[in-house]
Amino acid sequence: MELSARSGLWAFAFFCHVGILVSSESFTLKGSDSPVIATVGTDVILPCQLSARTDAKQMEVRWHSSEIPGLTHHYVNGQDAPQKQNSHYRGRTELFKEELPNGNVSLLLKKVQVADGGSYVCFVGNKLNYLEGLVELKVGAVGTGPTISVHRSQDQAVTLTCSSEGWYPEPAILWTDRHGQRQNSTMSSVKDVQGLHNIHSHMDVKDNKNQVLVCQLQSNFWDQTRQSALQLSSDLFPYDKHPYVVTTVILCLSLVILGVVTGFIFKTERESKGKLQIAKGM
Ligand SMILES: *[C@@H]1O[C@H](CO)[C@@H](O)[C@H](O)[C@H]1NC(C)=O
Numbered sequence: 001m002e003l004s005a006r007s008g009l010w011a012f013a014f015f016c017h018v019g020i021l022v023s024s025e026s027f028t029l030k031g032s033d034s035p036v037i038a039t040v041g042t043d044v045i046l047p048c049q050l051s052a053r054t055d056a057k058q059m060e061v062r063w064h065s066s067e068i069p070g071l072t073h074h075y076v077n078g079q080d081a082p083q084k085q086n087s088h089y090r091g092r093t094e095l096f097k098e099e100l101p102n103g104n105v106s107l108l109l110k111k112v113q114v115a116d117g118g119s120y121v122c123f124v125g126n127k128l129n130y131l132e133g134l135v136e137l138k139v140g141a142v143g144t145g146p147t148i149s150v151h152r153s154q155d156q157a158v159t160l161t162c163s164s165e166g167w168y169p170e171p172a173i174l175w176t177d178r179h180g181q182r183q184n185s186t187m188s189s190v191k192d193v194q195g196l197h198n199i200h201s202h203m204d205v206k207d208n209k210n211q212v213l214v215c216q217l218q219s220n221f222w223d224q225t226r227q228s229a230l231q232l233s234s235d236l237f238p239y240d241k242h243p244y245v246v247t248t249v250i251l252c253l254s255l256v257i258l259g260v261v262t263g264f265i266f267k268t269e270r271e272s273k274g275k276l277q278i279a280k281g282m
């Protein structure tokens, strides 16, 4: 690993800084036991803390991501060193400089993206040893309240389309009637450049009967549901009365967008994955 390549340098430093070695040989480092959860576009702090308020100002601090090569953030010789930072993170990371003397090497990650999700390791080293702390970052986004549109083809078939944009991870989508009965539908999902899912679900309507149809998107990740309901109008099925009078009929629909957001509750009992790891050797 890259780290071991530095061992020679550190060995050299070892002989120069014996005093520091002795005084700071037994600190520990703690990331986060539970995952850090962030919404796309917001700023988030990835926690990492040295024990006993060990001063980290003169230590080397590296943040790595399991998903993105290179460094997330690099601090060495008392300053930030962006040379080895992956450009994905350029301009989006900061250490809290005023917190370094307290051993707080937490990372501020700005404007979180889908691609930022994953495991992070904060690495803190002095001349003698180094430590790793783990933080898992989970990233998500809740999409727009769904909209329902109506299409009628040449052969009079009526299709409802439920659309919602900007989800991560992909939500489940389902149609129900007024009795809560599930309806058959076909779903298509497209990822945009940011990795967010734009969802479309199509449902064929066979008859009228003043149906109420509900389109519901559910995200397990966010414990959140968004839904819209549509009251079908009998005008939608003109062929019942006037066969073949079709294309110019304006669809009269009472579109009731409930846009109900039920709960925006983060699961708090997520499994802890952050762990303290004391790595030795070089
Ligand atoms: C580290 O500093 C940040 C920014 O001031 C703060 O939010 C966080 O709580 C600190 N961590 C600890 C363990 O004190």
Ligand SMILES: *[C@@H]1O[C@H](CO)[C@@H](O)[C@H](O)[C@H]1NC(C)=O
Residues within 6 Å of the ligand: 184
């Ligand atoms: C839904 O699809 C299944 C399988 O394709 C089919 O057996 C069932 O009859 C359909 N239900 C309705 C109400 O169309």
